[in-house]
Amino acid sequence: MTEALVQLADVRKTYGALVALDNINLDIQQGQFVVLLGPSGSGKTTLLSILGGFVEATSGQVLIEGADVTAVPPAQRPTVTVFQDYALFPHMTARDNVGFGLAMRKVPKAERHRRAEAMLATVGLEGLGARRIEQLSGGQRQRVALARAIVVEPKVLLLDEPLGALDLKIRRQMQEELVQLQRRIETTFVHVTHDQEEAMNIADVVVVMNAGRIEDVGPPERVYLRPASLFTATFMGDTNIISGRVTEVHGERVKLETAACSLVVEGTAQTGADVHLSIRPEQLYLGDAPEANAIALGDISVTSNVFQGPNRLCHAHSVDDPTVQWIIRQPPESTAAAGLVMKMWVRQSDIVLLRD
Numbered sequence: 538m539t540e541a542l543v544q545l546a547d548v549r550k551t552y553g554a555l556v557a558l559d560n561i562n563l564d565i566q567q568g569q570f571v572v573l574l575g576p577s578g579s580g581k582t583t584l585l586s587i588l589g590g591f592v593e594a595t596s597g598q599v600l601i602e603g604a605d606v607t608a609v610p611p612a613q614r615p616t617v618t619v620f621q622d623y624a625l626f627p628h629m630t631a632r633d634n635v636g637f638g639l640a641m642r643k644v645p646k647a648e649r650h651r652r653a654e655a656m657l658a659t660v661g662l663e664g665l666g667a668r669r670i671e672q673l674s675g676g677q678r679q680r681v682a683l684a685r686a687i688v689v690e691p692k693v694l695l696l697d698e699p700l701g702a703l704d705l706k707i708r709r710q711m712q713e714e715l716v717q718l719q720r721r722i723e724t725t726f727v728h729v730t731h732d733q734e735e736a737m738n739i740a741d742v743v744v745v746m747n748a749g750r751i752e753d754v755g756p757p758e759r760v761y762l763r764p765a766s767l768f769t770a771t772f773m774g775d776t777n778i779i780s781g782r783v784t785e786v787h788g789e790r791v792k793l794e795t796a797a798c799s800l801v802v803e804g805t806a807q808t809g810a811d812v813h814l815s816i817r818p819e820q821l822y823l824g825d826a827p828e829a830n831a832i833a834l835g836d837i838s839v840t841s842n843v844f845q846g847p848n849r850l851c852h853a854h855s856v857d858d859p860t861v862q863w864i865i866r867q868p869p870e871s872t873a874a875a876g877l878v879m880k881m882w883v884r885q886s887d888i889v890l891l892r893d
């Protein structure tokens with residue numbers, strides 16, 4: 538495997554007694570669209586700022602293309618940052634905003650204009666170069682900020698919640714455009730968001746962050762379907778968490794007792810350990826369990842069934858133990874009405890054993 542473009546080794550950042558980042562080890566490959574995903578305060582901006590050089594790590598190392606840039610200032614790094622508020626010059630034209638970085642690099646005016654106009658066309662703003670920023674919509678400003686960042690051809694583009702200020706429809710459209718742009722220019726993107734849906738829409742690799750630590754790293758499909766930890770399972774979409782106790786361990790498989798049943802799942806744990814399991818709502822099925830590879834979860838009583846367009850979301854609880862609650866995604870035609878008692882099952886292979 539080729540050497541990673543960006544390498545973070547044992548990065549730690551403290552503010553007095555507060556640990557903003559701890560034990561951050563992360564490799565980013567050339568050309569990847571990486572998304573840092575986590576709740577507010579989890580350390581996303583701090584990590585991005587350490588990559589961009591705006592914040593100095595308390596300890597640890599940042600390498601880009603194998604060179605140690607830990608102490609290198611932002612302007613001397615092969616990175617460009619798009620800040621949350623875009624930091625555009627409101628009275629200047631879109632063209633001059635985009636050309637700003639080139640002016641700093643002493644690119645002559647005519648070439649600056651030509652490259653700025655070309656870059657504006659790349660982000661879908663052809664012909665708007667003479668407009669002042671204050672005359673542009675939120676989505677258009679966001680595009681100017683992108684154009685200004687990529688015109689200087691960084692190795693790594695760092696984006697801090699760049700779509701946070703846009704309304705939902707424009708945000709979805711910009712997500713799509715960002716992915717297209719990234720594919721076209723093949724620049725490595727590191728994009729921050731707290732929105733798991735956005736992360737799934739755009740990421741090649743999702744880095745799930747919680748309280749200054751990395752909880753999970755992987756393609757969105759893997760992180761959603763096989764979350765590594767309890768935090769990842771609950772943050773990356775809806776899920777059912779089941780408590781269990783390990784009764785036997787056989788290599789990579791463990792036997793567990795839960796309130797609903799006993800079952801065998803893949804994973805590693807110690808005999809006697811209290812663990813959590815995750816089952817996504819769409820992996821629960823109502824009715825009789827088929828013979829093979831299925832685990833009956835007993836009778837459930839449906840408490841609500843809400844139509845959501847592509848599916849219905851049901852809430853239910855186990856009949857034997859009403860404290861065990863379930864969320865179940867059903868097809869739109871589902872007749873699982875509130876008050877009904879039904880059998881429920883899950884495929885054994887869909888149950889995920891989580892790290893606490």
Ligand code: ADP
Pocket residue numbers: 552555556557575576577578579580581582583584
């Ligand atoms: P996120 O971007 O995920 O919301 P941040 O990286 O901004 O999180 O912050 C991580 C933690 O570090 C938070 O607890 C925040 O309050 C703290 N923090 C960030 N910057 C500073 C600073 N300059 N001084 C003190 N604490 C800070």
Ligand code: MG
Pocket residue numbers: 581582583
């Ligand atoms: Mg932030």
